Amino acid sequence: MSTTQKYTTKEALLELYNKPLLELVFEAATVHRMYHDPREVQMSSLLSIKTGGCPEDCGYCPQAARYHTDVEAHKLMSVESVIEQAKNAKLNGSSRLCMGAAWREVRDNKDFDNVIEMVQAVNDLDMEVCCTLGMMNEDQAKRLKNAGLFAYNHNLDTSADYYDDVISTREYEDRLNTIDNARKAGISVCSGGIIGMGEAVEDRIGLLMSYMQMETPPESIPINALVAVEGTPMAEQKPIEQWEMIRMVATTRIAFPKSVVRLSAGRTKMNMEGQALCFMAGASSIFAGDKLLTTPNPEFNEDKAMFEILGLVPKQSFADGEKPVSQPDPIIEARKAKEAVRAEELAIAREKIKDESFQPRKVKVVDSL
Ligand code: SAM
Ligand code: DTB
Ligand code: SF4
Numbered sequence: 001m002s003t004t005q006k007y008t009t010k011e012a013l014l015e016l017y018n019k020p021l022l023e024l025v026f027e028a029a030t031v032h033r034m035y036h037d038p039r040e041v042q043m044s045s046l047l048s049i050k051t052g053g054c055p056e057d058c059g060y061c062p063q064a065a066r067y068h069t070d071v072e073a074h075k076l077m078s079v080e081s082v083i084e085q086a087k088n089a090k091l092n093g094s095s096r097l098c099m100g101a102a103w104r105e106v107r108d109n110k111d112f113d114n115v116i117e118m119v120q121a122v123n124d125l126d127m128e129v130c131c132t133l134g135m136m137n138e139d140q141a142k143r144l145k146n147a148g149l150f151a152y153n154h155n156l157d158t159s160a161d162y163y164d165d166v167i168s169t170r171e172y173e174d175r176l177n178t179i180d181n182a183r184k185a186g187i188s189v190c191s192g193g194i195i196g197m198g199e200a201v202e203d204r205i206g207l208l209m210s211y212m213q214m215e216t217p218p219e220s221i222p223i224n225a226l227v228a229v230e231g232t233p234m235a236e237q238k239p240i241e242q243w244e245m246i247r248m249v250a251t252t253r254i255a256f257p258k259s260v261v262r263l264s265a266g267r268t269k270m271n272m273e274g275q276a277l278c279f280m281a282g283a284s285s286i287f288a289g290d291k292l293l294t295t296p297n298p299e300f301n302e303d304k305a306m307f308e309i310l311g312l313v314p315k316q317s318f319a320d321g322e323k324p325v326s327q328p329d330p331i332i333e334a335r336k337a338k339e340a341v342r343a344e345e346l347a348i349a350r351e352k353i354k355d356e357s358f359q360p361r362k363v364k365v366v367d368s369l
Pocket of ligand 1: 060103227
């Protein structure tokens, strides 16, 4: 019987989660080694391309407009700045860039056209491109895929049962639909959750059960510890112990042996020993760089030192899949063609004005008597 077959029920996963810690870590490490190179850890950089001012009410999120946090609302970043930041992340060892937008959903407008250009440009740098832009429909997913998007991040966050205690402005079902749309477009799915929001252990297992019920589970499962931010409804949540993070990583690894388990938000509250146990238990990816979207993360140099001490190596891009080919985007191509015609017409008009102004003024000559 394979490990996945052994742990397909809520009861079995709950029992696994509550095992003596070191036995759990040992079992997870054994599974991890069957499917992954235990020395390799993917470094992914996060970039907030559109920060703050979000209309949603996710209780954990500092970017929701309705909470009074220190996060200021900004408009969408320019394509040029994104390219600059991506190059910098690559220089620092990241093989993946995840671009996040504080949107409820993707809209078919100029901002989305710009995101398409960002995806094309970062893919051209040979980095895996991931986006997290909120809900999206199938056509939008196809457009992103066509631009060269490698993965889409859309978290279920918690169990279906606890979800309503966290978010009221969209349904669990909406999230499942977006994940399905990414899947249908052939995009790799990154979806996980947050622990430490006041949920019961059963809810953490409930989250894993939601993924277990999918025909294809996510290729990547981020496990975040709540970053309690002042001004959000969860500001006063008691921080979780790092042992909880280790248990959640290990249980996820055993339940989904082939997926990438991403040790995500919350690393600034963990020590190196705690993170080492997470890597041992199957975490195979981290977010690198001193900022997550709006909150702090360990510095690049700190992580570099940790990798050296633990003997970890950064994973190359596209190790788990082919590099997508960026195709020209029909909407952007049509816009550019229209802009080119307009520019030409303007140039002709300018020349005409210039010519006319150079013409000698027609002076009426009145014969003198
Ligand atoms: N607006 C988009 C959405 O919600 O899908 C994308 C950005 S949103 C910030 C991405 C994810 O970040 C959320 O689903 C949540 O899991 C995580 N996140 C946000 N705030 C967090 C916090 N304070 N602590 C831990 N994770 C957080
Ligand atoms: C994910 O699961 N965690 C990342 C990424 N996906 C987009 C985001 C963490 C955000 C933490 C809070 C902040 O920095 O705003
Ligand atoms: Fe908006 Fe995403 Fe934050 Fe929810 S998690 S408030 S959708 S940015």
